[in-house]
Amino acid sequence: MAWQAILQCLTVGQNGQVTPSSSSRSDSFPNVPLVDHFGRSHRFHDDFIAPGNAVIINSMYTTCRGSCPATSAKLVELRRKLWPVFEKQLTILSFTLEPQIDTPKVLKQYAELYGVSKPSDRLCSWLFLTGTQQDIERLRHGLIFYDLNPKVDSDPTQHASLLFYGNSTTDKWAAMPSELPTQALIESIRRIAGLNFEQRYGITPDTSRKAIAQASN
Amino acid sequence: MIRKWRGNPGRLATLSLNRQRIYFASPAVSRKSTSAGAIGSPFSQNNSTVGVEARFTLYAKCPRKLQRKSSGSIRTSARSIGGNHADRYDNVCLDYLRIGKDSWLWKFAYRMKSLVLAMANRADLVVDFAALCKDIKIGQPQQFVLVNTMPQKDGRGPKQKLVDGGDPRVLSLPFDVAGQDRPAELNRPIGLMKFVVYHPDDPEGPTYVDDVDCDSQPIVPINGSEAELAQLPTVLNAHHRNIEDSEVAVVREFIFKRGKGAWQINGRFYDPNLANATPCVGKAEEWVLRNGGGGWWHPIHIHLESHQLVTYEKDFLADGVIDDGLNPDVNPLRRRIPIQDNLPVPERIGLHDTQVLGPNTVARIRIRTRTFTGPFVFHCHNLEHEDMRMMFNFEPIAPASTGDGNSESCDPHVPLPWDPNLAPSARSHGNEVTWSDGVGELPWEFPPIPVTPVTDAGVDQIQRRKQQTRPTE
Numbered sequence: 001m002a003w004q005a006i007l008q009c010l011t012v013g014q015n016g017q018v019t020p021s022s023s024s025r026s027d028s029f030p031n032v033p034l035v036d037h038f039g040r041s042h043r044f045h046d047d048f049i050a051p052g053n054a055v056i057i058n059s060m061y062t063t064c065r066g067s068c069p070a071t072s073a074k075l076v077e078l079r080r081k082l083w084p085v086f087e088k089q090l091t092i093l094s095f096t097l098e099p100q101i102d103t104p105k106v107l108k109q110y111a112e113l114y115g116v117s118k119p120s121d122r123l124c125s126w127l128f129l130t131g132t133q134q135d136i137e138r139l140r141h142g143l144i145f146y147d148l149n150p151k152v153d154s155d156p157t158q159h160a161s162l163l164f165y166g167n168s169t170t171d172k173w174a175a176m177p178s179e180l181p182t183q184a185l186i187e188s189i190r191r192i193a194g195l196n197f198e199q200r201y202g203i204t205p206d207t208s209r210k211a212i213a214q215a216s217n
Numbered sequence: 218m219i220r221k222w223r224g225n226p227g228r229l230a231t232l233s234l235n236r237q238r239i240y241f242a243s244p245a246v247s248r249k250s251t252s253a254g255a256i257g258s259p260f261s262q263n264n265s266t267v268g269v270e271a272r273f274t275l276y277a278k279c280p281r282k283l284q285r286k287s288s289g290s291i292r293t294s295a296r297s298i299g300g301n302h303a304d305r306y307d308n309v310c311l312d313y314l315r316i317g318k319d320s321w322l323w324k325f326a327y328r329m330k331s332l333v334l335a336m337a338n339r340a341d342l343v344v345d346f347a348a349l350c351k352d353i354k355i356g357q358p359q360q361f362v363l364v365n366t367m368p369q370k371d372g373r374g375p376k377q378k379l380v381d382g383g384d385p386r387v388l389s390l391p392f393d394v395a396g397q398d399r400p401a402e403l404n405r406p407i408g409l410m411k412f413v414v415y416h417p418d419d420p421e422g423p424t425y426v427d428d429v430d431c432d433s434q435p436i437v438p439i440n441g442s443e444a445e446l447a448q449l450p451t452v453l454n455a456h457h458r459n460i461e462d463s464e465v466a467v468v469r470e471f472i473f474k475r476g477k478g479a480w481q482i483n484g485r486f487y488d489p490n491l492a493n494a495t496p497c498v499g500k501a502e503e504w505v506l507r508n509g510g511g512g513w514w515h516p517i518h519i520h521l522e523s524h525q526l527v528t529y530e531k532d533f534l535a536d537g538v539i540d541d542g543l544n545p546d547v548n549p550l551r552r553r554i555p556i557q558d559n560l561p562v563p564e565r566i567g568l569h570d571t572q573v574l575g576p577n578t579v580a581r582i583r584i585r586t587r588t589f590t591g592p593f594v595f596h597c598h599n600l601e602h603e604d605m606r607m608m609f610n611f612e613p614i615a616p617a618s619t620g621d622g623n624s625e626s627c628d629p630h631v632p633l634p635w636d637p638n639l640a641p642s643a644r645s646h647g648n649e650v651t652w653s654d655g656v657g658e659l660p661w662e663f664p665p666i667p668v669t670p671v672t673d674a675g676v677d678q679i680q681r682r683k684q685q686t687r688p689t690e
Contacts, residue, residue: 067477145478147475147478148371148373149511152475161477161478162477162478162479174604175478175479175605176479176605176606177477177478177486177606179477180486180488180606181488181490184489
């Protein structure tokens, strides 16, 4: 019976009826069910916003002829350049804005264009996600991929060039347009989404006893 | 929310809002002293509860309740304000003197009851607590609260301007009592800072550590027109010179607009490697700061050099047009009406470093760089907009030598030795950079510059971005 009670508490918390006093930014990310381009099912918050996992999130749709291809091309580059820094601790998530068109099968074809058809051991993990229209809307609003102007909001091209990144361990989150120079993006992603000192600053802190003694003096 | 601060009657307090310091000046009474405190700046930055624009008013809270209390300590008085709805206070809107804005202190003082501050705007105020607390008694400190009567919920300006200007009804509840169903600050003036003023001989009162000599020149309070102000022999007039039409060498236009889920100037995101404008040191430029629509407010903050406001225009009819937010259809704002004459005098005269652009507003400013070369930024001071790349670099460059050893003159009729659209060698204006990086920006032609009074500024001073083809390998 004990585990049932715990489960109940969690459910209440996710419904938002019980708000913890020390809420973090990532608590507001919805835990919607999603399917990736391999056909595997995920829960957004449980699977991706887990402690110790940094994410880059963007929105796309496969028929986009505007900024999506450019953003995806940028992610190809980021995926390769950030692997030495994050290795398996960074996941790139691209969720579709047109889930009725972008089924997992369609997303798989799209992913092949960018070399994401199978898992790689030298590139950061990259998943294309789809779900029901309602869940995608919840996700979009939870991640602030929306515009207050309803006409702009209904135009998916307006949301397609933003990269949203961070991790729930440090609970730092930021967004930058993917059109910025790659180096600026890498620097910002490392600073914000980095889980440890080395990932954030590119140097290893000296934790030797001598260095600590010097610092304390 | 309310910071406690102890003052003393018999001296003037100069509040320097947004500079986050308080200092005392001209104590003509027995104890010459100074005290410094700090106010946090919830109103100087953008957050969702206190937004782009804020109106500050100083209210007196007449201490009827306090007089019935046995102890007059701060702790008691603070609790009595916050705790009990039934205890109403008389709230009186007080006069204070304003002696400066942004980058400049005036020699005259402008008497006012409230002022509007956009983010990054500063106001220098003088409050005469001695005059306010003539009948103060030992053990009965008096309280004053600086409140914001223009709270707002998002970056589209204050939705509901609360009545102030002496109307005590807007403060029917104590300021710092949280509402039941919604945050109190959304529908009630926000108390920002509380002053507790003690009798000079009050043992509970503050002790001062520093003696300070103060400027003994009198401050002249006036309510004059701009013409009357111009006649005053002020510090402002002694060093300030309006930049005339004939001095303007370059006209540039900057459109501040939401785009692609973030914030852009002229359709471009901030890139620290670009020089988006290159004024020549010593030459005057006219910048057209233009709100690109969407109902957003943008307080435009320019670093390095103060500027003069030339015109401030708004197309009121465009406010009713639903903005579709899609480039390149920046609203042409053809029915602009000059409204700078409606601004309070302090918003018009002198030197500024922040212009708040309301919806469908065009501010025309003139700026002359004098000192440093190198990259400096200007940006929307709504921090969310700034962080989301609504920022540009401008890079003053040294005037080129004329060859005879003399540096180039600032006469605008002399052909320009520099191309105002050309960046220094280490930087670029960005088209080729963005393209070489593999991601081109969407083509966007600027709408024409609003009619400028500057006739000899040359043509095509603003680099037009056309759709470029990717260079062939």
